[in-house]
Amino acid sequence: MRSGVWSDKEWECIKSEIPVLDRTVNGKRLVYLDNAASTLKAKSVIDKMADFYLYHYSNIHRAVHTLASEATMAYEQAREKIGRFLNAQLGEVVFTSGTTMGINLLVNSFVRSGLLREGDVVLLTQVEHHANLVPWLRASKFHGFRIEYIQADEKGVILKEAIEKATSVKPKVVSITAQSNVTGQELPLNFVREAFPNAILIIDGAQLIPHKKIDVKALDIDFLVFSAHKMLGPTGVGVLYGKRELLERMEPFLYGGEMIDRVTFEDATFNVPPYKFEAGTPHIAGVVGFGYTLELLENLDLEKIEKQVEILSRYLIDSLSRLDFLELYGPLDDSHRSLVSFNVQGVHPHDVSHVLDQMFGVATRSGHHCAQPLMSILKRGSKIDFPNSTVRASVYFYNTFDDIDTLVEGLKFVRKMFSE
Amino acid sequence: MIYSEFIMDYSKLKKFVGKIENATKVEEGKNLSCGDEVTLYLLLDGNRIVDAKFEGHGCTISQASTNVMIEQIIGKTKEEALELLRNAENMILGKEFNEKLLGPILNFYDVKNYPMRVKCFLLPWKTLEMALK
Numbered sequence A: 001m002r003s004g005v006w007s008d009k010e011w012e013c014i015k016s017e018i019p020v021l022d023r024t025v026n027g028k029r030l031v032y033l034d035n036a037a038s039t040l041k042a043k044s045v046i047d048k049m050a051d052f053y054l055y056h057y058s059n060i061h062r063a064v065h066t067l068a069s070e071a072t073m074a075y076e077q078a079r080e081k082i083g084r085f086l087n088a089q090l091g092e093v094v095f096t097s098g099t100t101m102g103i104n105l106l107v108n109s110f111v112r113s114g115l116l117r118e119g120d121v122v123l124l125t126q127v128e129h130h131a132n133l134v135p136w137l138r139a140s141k142f143h144g145f146r147i148e149y150i151q152a153d154e155k156g157v158i159l160k161e162a163i164e165k166a167t168s169v170k171p172k173v174v175s176i177t178a179q180s181n182v183t184g185q186e187l188p189l190n191f192v193r194e195a196f197p198n199a200i201l202i203i204d205g206a207q208l209i210p211h212k213k214i215d216v217k218a219l220d221i222d223f224l225v226f227s228a229h230k231m232l233g234p235t236g237v238g239v240l241y242g243k244r245e246l247l248e249r250m251e252p253f254l255y256g257g258e259m260i261d262r263v264t265f266e267d268a269t270f271n272v273p274p275y276k277f278e279a280g281t282p283h284i285a286g287v288v289g290f291g292y293t294l295e296l297l298e299n300l301d302l303e304k305i306e307k308q309v310e311i312l313s314r315y316l317i318d319s320l321s322r323l324d325f326l327e328l329y330g331p332l333d334d335s336h337r338s339l340v341s342f343n344v345q346g347v348h349p350h351d352v353s354h355v356l357d358q359m360f361g362v363a364t365r366s367g368h369h370c371a372q373p374l375m376s377i378l379k380r381g382s383k384i385d386f387p388n389s390t391v392r393a394s395v396y397f398y399n400t401f402d403d404i405d406t407l408v409e410g411l412k413f414v415r416k417m418f419s420e
Numbered sequence B: 001m002i003y004s005e006f007i008m009d010y011s012k013l014k015k016f017v018g019k020i021e022n023a024t025k026v027e028e029g030k031n032l033s034c035g036d037e038v039t040l041y042l043l044l045d046g047n048r049i050v051d052a053k054f055e056g057h058g059c060t061i062s063q064a065s066t067n068v069m070i071e072q073i074i075g076k077t078k079e080e081a082l083e084l085l086r087n088a089e090n091m092i093l094g095k096e097f098n099e100k101l102l103g104p105i106l107n108f109y110d111v112k113n114y115p116m117r118v119k120c121f122l123l124p125w126k127t128l129e130m131a132l133k
């Protein structure tokens, strides 16, 4: 059964764009519920990338020949599309290799530019992905700034009271995820901005942006990072949005070709943003491909995608809530989106995922989801023998109610198999 | 499927679970991908492993593998245990190994087809390797 926002025609289009949906694994129809790790890819994007590579490709920005112009134009058109998508100016869209690089860029640039000094406070939440935790932690060891956390409750939920409470640490920088990749909670970004009106606000959009637009101007965000591969796009491509006046004040992260203004044997000055943050030859075809991806998503209609993910998330949460042998994590209310982490009582997550895959063709993720400290919080709140990890099922707009029903059937089987 | 009766049974074995208070060697092992941890206790008499136990959590594969490993190494010399380890590793990595030597460890042969589960199988063996080094 396929319910939700898609018309028959739209569904046909989606099916033809994502051919792997017709694949079988282990003799079963593939049910792909590992979208939070990375989404499936679209045929028209791959075809256009192939065409670009084969007929329009060369290095960008440097040469005057025709191929270089075509490639540069395609690359810069992708920047325009992403600028419009975020409601940002062109000079504010920096291409990176992904969310992880975006945050490393910011951390390193901040300490080099004096935007972060000894004694300053950086505020994170306890639900951050390692990508928005470890770079800060390590830099704090070398540069003497302090890390504080907005506390999560025992279900891993960030409550508004916890956000308010954290204002007392007076952070210079607040770097938080827009949506947890473990609890599925969408954080109240408006509320965070209001609570910290003077802090530099960095948003990790890796999980939210694929299914919900973020308007950087409306939310008054200083920096936003995300990855193309979690929204149908190629791997190795990400975006860093930064407010122009901040980018201008910042020291580059990587030095090399293309990012310079003037180089002598003594020193160098830099190009303007965004170029001063794009040293070396970037993933040209990947960026171009991401532009095509965004076009595809916009043609499908971003609002419909948001709605469909919302409908599927609700169905997923409700379906799993009915299984009394599961322990679910996260808020489970309307702020809970696109993914659910859970454990089957008495069965290790690797065993759950393995059997789901082998017997039902269902792809889920098991592990600590790059959030080890959060696992220790969930363990404290857990009423079962918590295995330090969870199973996670995550949906995207091409999933169906059928997919979730298959997951439920699989989980019942797992339960039975391991309780004998 | 890798969940044979043998593996399911051995995963639930309690015989080797616990501490050895006067252990000669205590070694902690970790599977970074899932946070599973095992603490291995070895009691050595000279060169010979006379007792072994373990504590910790893990999936069916790692628990069964730990139990079978302990059963097999008790009574063996360090060198014999290391020889077993080399063969068990070779088996799971798809290399050549001595079938006769491995005995019941052969029950894990199919695990080699699941790269993510190879780590589960190897967790106790890697821990043993560190302990005997």
Ligand SMILES: Cc1ncc(COP(=O)(O)O)c(C=O)c1O
Pocket: A036, A037, A098, A099, A100, A101, A129, A131, A132, A177, A179, A180, A181, A204, A206, A207, A227, A370
């Ligand atoms: C919330 C969050 N932040 C950051 C990342 C890291 O993204 P990437 O691996 O694309 O750099 C992820 C990906 O799992 C994520 O879910």
